[in-house]
Amino acid sequence: MKITVKKGNALEQKTSCLVLGVFAGKYKNEQLSQINQQLGGALDRATRSKEFTGGKGETLLLHGGSQAFAERILLLGLGKESLFSLRSLRQVTSSAVKLLAEKQLGSFLLALPQLPIKKTDFGERIQTIVEGVLLADYRYDRYLPKDKPGKPAVLDHVELLISANASTATAKAAIEAAEAIGSGVCFARDLVNAPGNLKSPEYLAMQAVAMAEQVGIKAKLLDRRELERQGFGAMLGVAQGSEREPYLIVLEYQGGIEAEQPIALVGKGVTFDAGGISLKPAEKMDEMKMDMGGAAAVLGTMKAAAEMRLTINLVAVVPVVENMPSGTAIRPGDILTSLSGKTIEVLNTDAEGRLILADALTYVARYQPSVVIDLATLTGACIVALGNHAAAVLGNHSGLIRQLLKAGERSDERFWQLPLWEEYSELIKSDFADVKNTGGRAAGTITAAAFLQAFADKYKWAHLDIAGMAWAEQGKAGQPKGGTGFGVRALIEYLRGATK
Numbered sequence: 001m002k003i004t005v006k007k008g009n010a011l012e013q014k015t016s017c018l019v020l021g022v023f024a025g026k027y028k029n030e031q032l033s034q035i036n037q038q039l040g041g042a043l044d045r046a047t048r049s050k051e052f053t054g055g056k057g058e059t060l061l062l063h064g065g066s067q068a069f070a071e072r073i074l075l076l077g078l079g080k081e082s083l084f085s086l087r088s089l090r091q092v093t094s095s096a097v098k099l100l101a102e103k104q105l106g107s108f109l110l111a112l113p114q115l116p117i118k119k120t121d122f123g124e125r126i127q128t129i130v131e132g133v134l135l136a137d138y139r140y141d142r143y144l145p146k147d148k149p150g151k152p153a154v155l156d157h158v159e160l161l162i163s164a165n166a167s168t169a170t171a172k173a174a175i176e177a178a179e180a181i182g183s184g185v186c187f188a189r190d191l192v193n194a195p196g197n198l199k200s201p202e203y204l205a206m207q208a209v210a211m212a213e214q215v216g217i218k219a220k221l222l223d224r225r226e227l228e229r230q231g232f233g234a235m236l237g238v239a240q241g242s243e244r245e246p247y248l249i250v251l252e253y254q255g256g257i258e259a260e261q262p263i264a265l266v267g268k269g270v271t272f273d274a275g276g277i278s279l280k281p282a283e284k285m286d287e288m289k290m291d292m293g294g295a296a297a298v299l300g301t302m303k304a305a306a307e308m309r310l311t312i313n314l315v316a317v318v319p320v321v322e323n324m325p326s327g328t329a330i331r332p333g334d335i336l337t338s339l340s341g342k343t344i345e346v347l348n349t350d351a352e353g354r355l356i357l358a359d360a361l362t363y364v365a366r367y368q369p370s371v372v373i374d375l376a377t378l379t380g381a382c383i384v385a386l387g388n389h390a391a392a393v394l395g396n397h398s399g400l401i402r403q404l405l406k407a408g409e410r411s412d413e414r415f416w417q418l419p420l421w422e423e424y425s426e427l428i429k430s431d432f433a434d435v436k437n438t439g440g441r442a443a444g445t446i447t448a449a450a451f452l453q454a455f456a457d458k459y460k461w462a463h464l465d466i467a468g469m470a471w472a473e474q475g476k477a478g479q480p481k482g483g484t485g486f487g488v489r490a491l492i493e494y495l496r497g498a499t500k
């Protein structure tokens with residue numbers, strides 16, 4: 001698909017469809033009056049009958065008359081002007097794209113970049129629009145017939161109309177950034193949507209290596225033998241219940257000078273979480289193929305960062321295993337010796353994410369990272385606390401948490417901080433080992449983070465629990481049912497902040 005910019009008068013552009021935004025109740029401006037006139041009063045009639053009032057999410061598709069340049073005009077309700085935000089801009093763009101693609105229109109002109117939004121710049125608005133386009137264009141159709149009826153059109157050419165005095169260079173840079181981010185998000189979504197039979201730890205490792213090769217970053221895999229040699233006891237404990245081989249994926253991107261300490265990203269990669277001997281109930285167990293959503297976000301972010309050539313150094317550490325019940329699986333009560341040397345009493349084999357992350361967080365210290373951010377679909381408790389509208393953020397450095405909260409806000413991948421006071425660490429003390437892997441029913445997201453903190457004591461660290469965000473149970477425009485790629489946009493926003 002091509003995304004290009006164009007300057008000129010919206011009403012004088014040849015296109016199969018012109019998409020125009022309309023704020024609630026504001027359909028009487030000069031441009032819209034002109035359209036109304038060209039179309040013989042069609043807009044008047046639609047607003048009088050309240051078919052279209054500019055309310056958020058409303059659409060009105062009109063066919064251009066003989067006087068119009070555009071074959072069609074799609075009016076897009078934006079809601080109240082004072083409430084319009086980048087979040088709304090991304091959403092309405094996605095709704096428009098979805099609607100047009102379903103109508104088999106693959107080329108159109110978006111006259112949305114000029115819309116006013118407080119405290120935003122032109123480049124940001126362009127980036128948001130293009131993200132809205134690319135996220136709406138995504139579907140996972142690997143296992144669907146090519147000629148499925150009702151399939152939306154493949155997007156061919158999307159044009160953005162910018163005002164005569166706007167900078168084409170800024171627009172082009174923003175489009176490129178959004179394309180990199182979009183490719184990172186869609187890569188992550190593909191990985192999450194892949195079913196468990198296809199998605200072995202080895203498959204995920206191979207996907208990571210292929211991606212690294214494609215964008216020109218260094219990749220290294222530690223296999224079982226190497227993990228044993230180095231003493232990844234916690235990670236190997238989880239892996240031992242599965243017939244499939246575990247891997248530690250390590251990616252290095254050098255966009256800064258060599259001496260600069262890297263930012264480290266760590267992602268939970270459980271390709272399927274059956275719970276192990278502490279087996280999960282059957283209901284919704286299928287969704288546990290998404291338990292590598294953290295890994296996907298980290299890999300998607302590495303892809304986007306490399307494509308954007310961010311001027312920073314990055315390292316990604318992604319432990320990948322499958323959590324299965326079997327005769328070789330770990331039992332409740334088992335005690336594992338982690339890479340750090342700390343011993344862990346496994347009270348529940350379904351609390352496996354923190355086990356593999358413990359070793360990954362220990363391993364990453366050897367890179368002497370300036371900060372470490374881990375992402376994980378770690379606890380059901382996080383969904384109880386925040387639902388599907390925010391990820392939890394916790395950590396040992398308030399400045400880092402503040403930066404992440406801000407990046408989440410700007411990218412519309414929202415985080416909410418939970419406390420990590422030292423009292424919570426009492427709850428994971430074990431009678432038989434240094435720590436235990438569950439802290440009881442209360443504050444499940446926090447005690448999971450308190451467990452991780454015991455292995456993240458050598459650097460600034462933040463943990464993002466994305467359990468409620470990695471998978472969309474219900475689809476909407478810009479986000480079909482399934483993997484979301486959550487985290488890529490926020491992390492890129494954070495990383496771009498770190499380059500300034």
Ligand code: BES
Pocket residue numbers: 273291348350351352353377378379380381437438439444467468
């Ligand atoms: N992968 C799950 C957490 C999860 C649940 C993610 C639902 C997304 C949706 C994790 O491995 C897990 O099973 N956590 C347990 C921990 C408990 C045993 C202490 C949980 O949340 O129930």
Ligand code: MN
Pocket residue numbers: 273275349350351352353
């Ligand atoms: Mn689990």
Ligand code: ZN
Pocket residue numbers: 270273291350352353377378
């Ligand atoms: Zn899990």
